[in-house]
Amino acid sequence: MKKNEITILGAGLIGTLMAIYLKRQGLDVNVYDKRPDKRKTPYDEGGRSINMALSYRGWKSLEEVGLKDKVMPLAIPMYGRKIHDEHGGTTFISYGKEEQAIYSLSRGKFNQLLAEEGESLGANYFFEHKCEEVDFRNQEITFQTPSGVKKMEAPVILGADGAYSSLRMAMQKQIRFNYKQEYITHEYKELTIPATPEGEFAMDPNALHIWPRGKFMLIALPNPDKSFTCTLFLPNTGTKVCFDKINDEHDLEIVFKSYFDDAYQMMPNLKKEFFRNPTSALINVECFPWVQGNSLLIGDASHAMVPFYGQGMNCGFEDCSILNALIDKYGHNSWDLVFAKFQKKRKIDTDAICQLAMENFVEMRDSVSDPKFNIRKKIEAKLYELYPNDWIPLYSMVTFTDMRYSEAYAQGKLQEGIMDRVMADPLITENWDKLDYEDIIYKMETAKAV
Amino acid sequence: MKKNEITILGAGLIGTLMAIYLKRQGLDVNVYDKRPDKRKTPYDEGGRSINMALSYRGWKSLEEVGLKDKVMPLAIPMYGRKIHDEHGGTTFISYGKEEQAIYSLSRGKFNQLLAEEGESLGANYFFEHKCEEVDFRNQEITFQTPSGVKKMEAPVILGADGAYSSLRMAMQKQIRFNYKQEYITHEYKELTIPATPEGEFAMDPNALHIWPRGKFMLIALPNPDKSFTCTLFLPNTGTKVCFDKINDEHDLEIVFKSYFDDAYQMMPNLKKEFFRNPTSALINVECFPWVQGNSLLIGDASHAMVPFYGQGMNCGFEDCSILNALIDKYGHNSWDLVFAKFQKKRKIDTDAICQLAMENFVEMRDSVSDPKFNIRKKIEAKLYELYPNDWIPLYSMVTFTDMRYSEAYAQGKLQEGIMDRVMADPLITENWDKLDYEDIIYKMETAKAV
Incomplete structure (x- = not known):
């Protein structure tokens, strides 16, 4: 294996974008993911949010790798928040200047586009490869695969394997790794507002819809098929309205009719979806250092944040852009230096956005009303x-x-x-x-x- | 395996005391430790502090299990801090009222006493059993042993396996486990002030000696063999005096002559010890919940603290006492209830002492002077x-x-x-x-x- 062969863990949004950057640098790239190839099996994110809000930092990275024009057709601009009060009245609050928007994007298709772009540039993808162990000293990595355990050399590893990163877990077993994982009391469930019988959007598609109810909220983002993906955020337990207290269709109906009646009227599949879809947890992860030997954590693996600023993906893409610029600057033989510079520069910024994401939850579910x-x-x-x-x-x-x-x-x-x-x-x-x-x-x- | 057979992970101070409490309750107890049996191999704590300061909470637990009189002969009372200034002058500051003291105790002998007491009550000890996996759902535990992998039933597990707990690591892989591990910038190294050539203590044995130097310090606790165990706390790197900058005997001599000259004169083996003994990290661990299925974390496993309040062991012993009282109250068939009550009551207190331990470092190394x-x-x-x-x-x-x-x-x-x-x-x-x-x-x- 060559010194400039890069192992990326995770074929999610960050891993696939990073692969593109590195291929454009002329490096050899192998991307491993524990999940099956999305092109061969139906897309199932296992409860992870399907809709992303792409904003300036994300677009900037896509532009750097020449993908802005390919992604734009998949994206729906949202120029502001549309606040729904309890009586069905709405107020529109712009996000910024008139032409400024954030863009709703479905994870599945976008991820596939990035993976295919990387593949066309020569990145190799290996699915159903679960990272079991990383030997930092000997630069070896062990995968569990359907055909048994595979151990291989890995001179440079990038961990883009998300909030539950295997690379991070391996680092945690090393000494002097500062680490924090924190679950907030709220959890979430995805629901749908389908297109109307006439095949149209049921609400204004160019807004992020919010039903702020103090301690909880519902939001909705538009999809190209004219549906909206809704996300319901409730405390898991202990409050008047919480997931623990919605145990049957009757409970569900009462909550939706009382708090989200206008949305309820647009959700014919609510009951089926609510009891079929998983309730997912929200985690904040901060750690340091991000570097161990020849390995670096990027994206959610090093700084998973709660979703309330819409910056998780944008921040991860910016990680890729910054890392790419450092590789540009210091060359392909100075990984120690590049990784050290990266973590030194970037940590203060990801701490800030993690904190802002936490604080913005109060704004979204409460202050906006x-x-x-x-x-x-x-x-x-x-x-x-x-x-x-x-x-x-x-x-x-x-x-x-x-x-x-x-x-x-x-x-x-x-x-x-x-x-x-x-x-x-x-x-x-x-x-x-x-x-x-x-x-x-x-x-x-x-x-x-x- | 019977429902009332308790598996304790860790044969350290907390695990062995807990075994005694449980045997006195009439329960079956198996204690597993990854290390070899101390009675068969020379005692080596792998860099962990050898001296403990036993105070009221610790004594109270020992009294409850009838061990106070057996432990007292091993303990040396310290009635206050003796502060050493840079010119060799000393000031004594009482810890409390005249008769109040904390007690210096060597980890090795004390641990052995507790293990033997448990064994005499019928607890079973298994050494060189490294916990590899815990299956909470099926109540099974897997150990790595010199004779291969052993998998066994474990209806009730207590994790007393310290700051790097295997049980906690298994819990962390479960969902919704809040966890924080934090290394402080200081590390420590153990050194010795031996008895004088006349076989006497080189300093007042009834005090905890401190050489506070602002950003760093040296401390010394007496041993029954008339030596003192010293601990040097320095930043690892980045300051004028730090471990990184002591690379040879010359560097070492300059630091000790400049800052700890009176101690230096009493340390004939300093140079040998300094470069032979490991430099160890200081970690703070907080997590929640402490309970997963049939398992509970106690002691450092759930709340490892920095050593500056001398409460790590005392707090762990108090954990054992409180858990014992809850078992007394709710009986041997209500582990769910006992564990739930324990974590609910205790977490706020261990958070407080972790915080105090962190704050007291500034007092010890700086304010006292x-x-x-x-x-x-x-x-x-x-x-x-x-x-x-x-x-x-x-x-x-x-x-x-x-x-x-x-x-x-x-x-x-x-x-x-x-x-x-x-x-x-x-x-x-x-x-x-x-x-x-x-x-x-x-x-x-x-x-x-x-």
Whole structure:
């Protein structure tokens, strides 16, 4: 085996994109996945979310590998959140400027497109290869396969094998590995709003629909077949509305009629889907170091986050882009250096987005239903319009730029403090359009200078 | 195998004490350890600390199983800290009231005493049995042994297998296990101050000796053979004085002569020991749940802490005592209930002591060398003397009572806030003895009521 043969663990979105980057660098790439080849068996994600929200960072990576135009036809732009209240009324809140959108994408087809692109560039794929052991010292990897155990050399390993990474588990058995895995109290279940009998979208397709209900929520993202994939987020147990307390069709009907009645009317298959589809957990993973000997963790394997900022895939794609740039810079014979630089630069940013994803859950399920939230967004949008270089709303920094997540986080916290003071005005609902916007910017600049 | 046969993983201090408790309950107990039998091979802890500091919680458990009198001859009381400054001067600071002490104990002999006591009560020990797999659903456990792989039924499993617990690793592979392991930047190495040529202790044996040097420290605990076991705590890397920068005898001599000269004069074997003994890592582990099916984690397996409060073993022994009381209460056929009650009650307390252990490192290596620290301790001692029911210093609550760690923590934080204000008086060094002590108590009671 050659020194420049790269072993990638995981043929998911991150692993397949990384394979493309590396093939374009002229490297030899073997991708291993424990699951069967998707092209030969029906697609089943075993409860993982089917819909992704592709935004700036993701598109930027796709553009780098020349795939933007191929992916665009699969993507549906969502220009804002459509908030559904308990009486069926809706409010639209833009994500950013008029033309700015995040893009709904189905995992299955997108993953296949990436895998095929890598294959056409010469990457080799091996399915039903479950990584059992990694011997960092001897640079060997052991797979369980349908035809028995295979042990092979692996001079360079990239672990893109997700939140339950085998490579990470192997690292954890080594000494001095800092590691945290945390399940939040909420779990999720996927449901569907199918196309109408006339074959049309049942709701506005160019929005991410949210039914925020305080401690829980339902969301819906559009699909090219004119259906919506819905995700229901509930506490697992212990609250008035939780998965534990929905045990039969009657319980289910009461919850949906009480809280999501407009959605309920569009979900003819709710009862079947609810009791057939798995209830899945939500995990946050942080660890360090990401490097052990010749191996590096990327994507969810090193920083699985909760899905509430829509950045999991985008952040993983940015990992690939940054890693690719470092390989460009330091060449194909300096993996130690490239990996060390990568983890040193990137960790602070993935910590920031993990934290933001956790915090954004409260915003999505609760704050968005507060009329003041909309005013706050409008004030920030106006600041952005008037002072585009000085005030970019946090959501926009994360979603529509490639500013480092850690910088977006710091700047966002600063702006949050200023906005809290602005919103404390009891007459803000009436006066928001007549504020002294220059003074707000001045306050922010002053706070920043301290 | 009978339903009341208990499998204990780990024949360390916690596993052997738990075996004694269970045998006294009339249960069948099998204890498995991956290491060889200590009685047949020389004692080697592979870098783990040899000296323990037994305090109230530990003694209480030993008393419950009737072992206090057997252990006492192995223990050396330490009534306070003896602080060594950089010029060889020393200051003694009492741990508590005059007769209150913590007890230095060597791990090896103590562990053997506990194992033999359990064996005499009928516990079975199996050494060189490395737990490879736990099948929670089928209640089976698989061991690697010198004579091959053994798979056996295990209706009830207690994981007392320490910071790198195999049982915990098996639980982590299950879903919804919250887990954190964190290495601190400091590591440690054990060294020795032998008895003098006259066969006497080289220093006061009734104190825990500390050489606090800000970012690092050396400590020493007495042994019955009139030697002291020293532990050097240094950052691993990146600071002026760190393990990475001590590469030869010359480096070592400079560090010891500069910072620990009085100790250095008593360490004839320093050079040999330093380069022979391993440098060991310090880990903090928190996880939840502690229960999976028929299995429960206890001691370091569920809450390994850094050693700076001297509570690791004491807390583990208290685990055993609390678990024993629950078995007493709910009987031998309600393991689910007993385990559920145990983790529900205990987690908040082990979180508190893990946190305190982390915080106490700063106190030991830094604060104790501040003259004001001594005054602070004196004021608190006086408050304790005047108002023994209202003000117990935090260290005393943790070390000399069996108050819940979480309550000690909360009360300690409250007292800390009051004391910070008392110590802010610029003339406190002169006036500490003339303070209005009643007013301090009043302030504390008021703060508590809020």
